Amino acid sequence: MFTLPMPQLELVPWAGLAIGVVFGVCGQITGFCLHRGLREYWSGRAGYKLHAYALALAVALAGTHVAASLGLADITKSMYMTPSFSWLLLPVGGLMFGYGMGLSNGCGARALILLGQGNLRSFVVLVCLGISAYITLTGIAAPLRVLISDFTTFSPTSIAVPQGLPRSLTVWILVAALTLFALRPRESGQRATDLTGGAIIGLLVAAGWLVTGWLGADDFEPTPVASLTFVGPIGDTLHYAMIATGMSLRFGITVVLGVLVGSFLAAVLRGRYRIEGFESAGQMSRYIAGGALMGAGGALALGCSIGQGLTGLSTLAYSSMVSAFAIVVGARLAWAGSSGSIMTASPTVQST
Secondary structure, three states: OOOOOHHHHHHHHHHHHHHHHHHHHHHHHHOOOHHHHHHHHHOOOOOOHHHHHHHHHHHHHHHHHHHHHOOOOOHHHOHHHOOOEEOOHHHHHHHHHHHHHHHOOOOHHHHHHHHHOOEHHHHHHHHHHHHHHHHHHOOOOHHHHHHHHHHHEEOOOOOEOOOOHHHHHHHHHHHHHHHHHHOOOOOOOOHHHHHHHHHHHHHHHHHHHHHHHHHOOOOOOOOOOOOOOOHHHHHHHHHHHHOHHHOOOOHHHHHHHHHHHHHHHHHHHOOOOOOEOOOOHHHHHHHHHHHHHHHHHHHHHOOOOOHHHHHHHHHOEHHHHHHHHHHHHHHHHHHHHOOHHHHOOOHHHHOO
16 A cells, blocks of 8 residues: 655544534534434434435445545554454444433534534533443443453454445445435435535545555554544543643544534634533533443444444445434334423524
């Protein structure tokens, strides 16, 4: 693989910031979110939110495949392509994340966008998410996580769709199917806005692979090959805010900061910035629980609705398919098991 001189590696955090800004602007304008799409679909409302997510996945799949085929990003070095994973923690973590996503009315990426436009409920969600993720990854819950992982580790003969013709056929068949689904007409909704947003988010996933896999390639100090994901980086950002002098600025951190900046700028320019808080103690408790479940669940599932649902699936890793499916099931359980008064957001929330 072609590598860049060492000084170019300093561009990786700046590129991450740029990707985050575009994500934040796009998310604020379009309301891109898997949870919103699923809730819209399950409620029988005829919009394009889920279609936008499908198009994002189609573009991410195509872009990632092209980048990997050209040798611009070695996705086999990403965490999604590890040779073994826990057959228990991966789906359990996905269920936890999906259920938490339902309780807090959106994923971590959506919470960042809402915070950028003044939603203080999202601040509580993000703090709980970041802390619980660190507790699970390196804190007091880490030994238990490692112990369970040791007893449930599974090493399949194949970790992803095989390289060569099988992978190419799978990618382009999926891209075609997802695109056809995304372009299906609906009775209502902002078709052009939502689908354009989905396509841009998909391109950002491919751009993330290029930034870390090509721009950050170096034989002595390589940048970990990754793309958009938010559970770990949100925790890293909180950590960096406290000990910046003892921690390097990473790609994931600058993406998080960029999302906040992009959402804030878009909200201000569009006249959508306003301070919002909790309406009741019960709502606050639900959002705290949702954030904590997303942090711990995302740590166990190795990603979130973006990290596994788009970035992970763009590698065609079997573990990502398990996690993404479990996230959807968890969100469905939260939606089905909650009363209308709990799961129905206020008019101001629905409009964001």
